Amino acid sequence: MDWELFRSSFWPILRGGLTGTIPLTLVSFVVGLTLALVLALMRISGKRLLSGIARVYISLVRGTPLLVQLFIVFYGLPSIGVVIPPWPSAVIAFSLNVAGYAAEILRAAILSVPKGQWEAGHTIGMSRQRTLRRIILPQAARVSVPPLSNTFISLVKDTSLASLILVTELFREAEQIAAFSQEFMLLYIEAALIYWVFCFVLAAGQGAIEKRLDRYVIH
Amino acid sequence: MSSTDPAPARTQTPGEVLLSATGLQKSFGSNTVLRSIDLTVRRGEVVALVGPSGSGKTTVLRCLNGLEVPDGGTVAFAGGPSVDFGGAVSGRELSALRDHSAMVFQQYNLFPHRTVLENVIEGPVQVQKRRRAEAVEDAEKLLDRVGLLAKKDQYPFELSGGQQQRVGIVRALALRPDLLLFDEPTSALDPELVGEVLKVIKDLAEEDWTMVIVTHELAFAREVADEVVFMDGGVVVERGHPDQVLRNPRHERTRRFVQRLLHPF
Numbered sequence: 265m266d267w268e269l270f271r272s273s274f275w276p277i278l279r280g281g282l283t284g285t286i287p288l289t290l291v292s293f294v295v296g297l298t299l300a301l302v303l304a305l306m307r308i309s310g311k312r313l314l315s316g317i318a319r320v321y322i323s324l325v326r327g328t329p330l331l332v333q334l335f336i337v338f339y340g341l342p343s344i345g346v347v348i349p350p351w352p353s354a355v356i357a358f359s360l361n362v363a364g365y366a367a368e369i370l371r372a373a374i375l376s377v378p379k380g381q382w383e384a385g386h387t388i389g390m391s392r393q394r395t396l397r398r399i400i401l402p403q404a405a406r407v408s409v410p411p412l413s414n415t416f417i418s419l420v421k422d423t424s425l426a427s428l429i430l431v432t433e434l435f436r437e438a439e440q441i442a443a444f445s446q447e448f449m450l451l452y453i454e455a456a457l458i459y460w461v462f463c464f465v466l467a468a469g470q471g472a473i474e475k476r477l478d479r480y481v482i483h
Numbered sequence: 484m485s486s487t488d489p490a491p492a493r494t495q496t497p498g499e500v501l502l503s504a505t506g507l508q509k510s511f512g513s514n515t516v517l518r519s520i521d522l523t524v525r526r527g528e529v530v531a532l533v534g535p536s537g538s539g540k541t542t543v544l545r546c547l548n549g550l551e552v553p554d555g556g557t558v559a560f561a562g563g564p565s566v567d568f569g570g571a572v573s574g575r576e577l578s579a580l581r582d583h584s585a586m587v588f589q590q591y592n593l594f595p596h597r598t599v600l601e602n603v604i605e606g607p608v609q610v611q612k613r614r615r616a617e618a619v620e621d622a623e624k625l626l627d628r629v630g631l632l633a634k635k636d637q638y639p640f641e642l643s644g645g646q647q648q649r650v651g652i653v654r655a656l657a658l659r660p661d662l663l664l665f666d667e668p669t670s671a672l673d674p675e676l677v678g679e680v681l682k683v684i685k686d687l688a689e690e691d692w693t694m695v696i697v698t699h700e701l702a703f704a705r706e707v708a709d710e711v712v713f714m715d716g717g718v719v720v721e722r723g724h725p726d727q728v729l730r731n732p733r734h735e736r737t738r739r740f741v742q743r744l745l746h747p748f
Contacts (some may be wrong), residue, residue: 380592383550383588389611390610394609
């Protein structure tokens with residue numbers, strides 16, 4: 265075991281995580297979640313066209329590999345004249361992908377709030393929209409935290425695919441050092457460890473959020 | 484309150500007509516729930532809707548608040564909205580109806596993520612745009628009246644069913660509606676908690692709040708109602724003074740229903 269290499273490569277890989285993996289994950293997740301909310305609302309709108317569009321979108325995203333989606337955006341689009349740099353390409357592909365999965369989570373969470381909550385909102389004079397925002401979504405949020413955390417943690421690891429479209433992130437840093445030093449085992453395990461630490465911290469964050477949202481239910 | 488004591492209804496001169504509903508019809512699929520219901524409520528009056536389950540009484544109540552959209556008929560408030568359900572009805576029309584009435588639900592339906600106080604001020608602050616400080620002061624007064632001021636910062640799950648329902652009533656009162664609607668307000672409660680809720684409703688009746696109450700508590704209906712409306716099979720079978728409808732029903736169906744509730748076995 266080459267501890268010197270382990271030590272000297274640690275910071276460059278970690279830096280790749282902090283400046284590549286984490287921002288990529290956060291931006292993609294926030295954009296994806298916003299899009300997911302729109303899709304979920306389309307699905308439950310009762311309007312056939314809107315819910316149909318959302319349904320097809322979700323089916324396409326979930327029925328095709330993320331790597332293929334990523335390659336379509338980065339290597340495919342230039343052939344029809346749309347050239348997008350690596351980082352934005354990755355954000356687009358990851359956001360669109362997350363949206364497909366999170367939309368179903370949010371839809372289920374919204375539907376899990378009892379109908380009486382909608383009625384209580386209406387009877388105090390609230391519109392559908394305001395009831396959704398102030399009464400339904402806060403309750404749906406609690407239900408959706410565990411499954412959304414799953415999606416989020418998957419995304420952290422999936423961003424390693426971005427190394428294949430030349431985005432500088434954790435795994436690409438590790439790969440470059442590995443190619444240079446020929447110490448593949450050492451550097452891949454080092455990368456894996458750092459991913460694991462990231463996810464470990466995130467899982468703790470999930471626990472804290474759940475605890476906060478649970479303050480109004482019987483334990 | 485005993486079912487054999489004579490319990491005179493409140494004597495007061497009926498006010499002007501506040502609400503009139505005519506020809507309400509409603510079907511769910513092939514199941515006709517309301518055939519053609521007329522209902523008139525005068526200001527300050529308490530109307531009790533009674534009848535076997537499935538008779539359509541809850542549906543009538545929900546139509547008055549626009550929670551159920553009837554297939555036909557009209558609901559009109561004096562000096563307020565008049566909605567004809569014969570044609571398409573907009574969300575705006577439904578919300579105009581709701582501006583004049585407030586519903587108390589069988590299952591309370593408090594907002595679980597809001598404290599007692601937040602439940603009560605939600606409508607006044609968010610919908611009626613009243614100043615928060617004023618809404619809070621109002622809410623605290625109302626909570627104090629039903630003996631729950633000390634609970635104002637607790638969440639609904641920390642309260643008993645009877646307490647939750649009293650908060651439900653306060654949430655409705657805080658909107659200062661013209662009309663209070665009660666959908667079997669004590670049916671979900673443990674028997675020993677029914678009294679505390681009925682007491683609050685009775686006090687409201689004495690303060691001349693206008694109310695429509697769907698209830699199975701016949702003794703209570705006789706004590707607080709000015710008019711009892713007996714429904715069965717989606718029609719009004721009989722209506723009139725509580726003593727008449729509940730003690731000397733004219734119709735066989737009413738008689739059987741009252742007998743069944745008074746002597747369940």
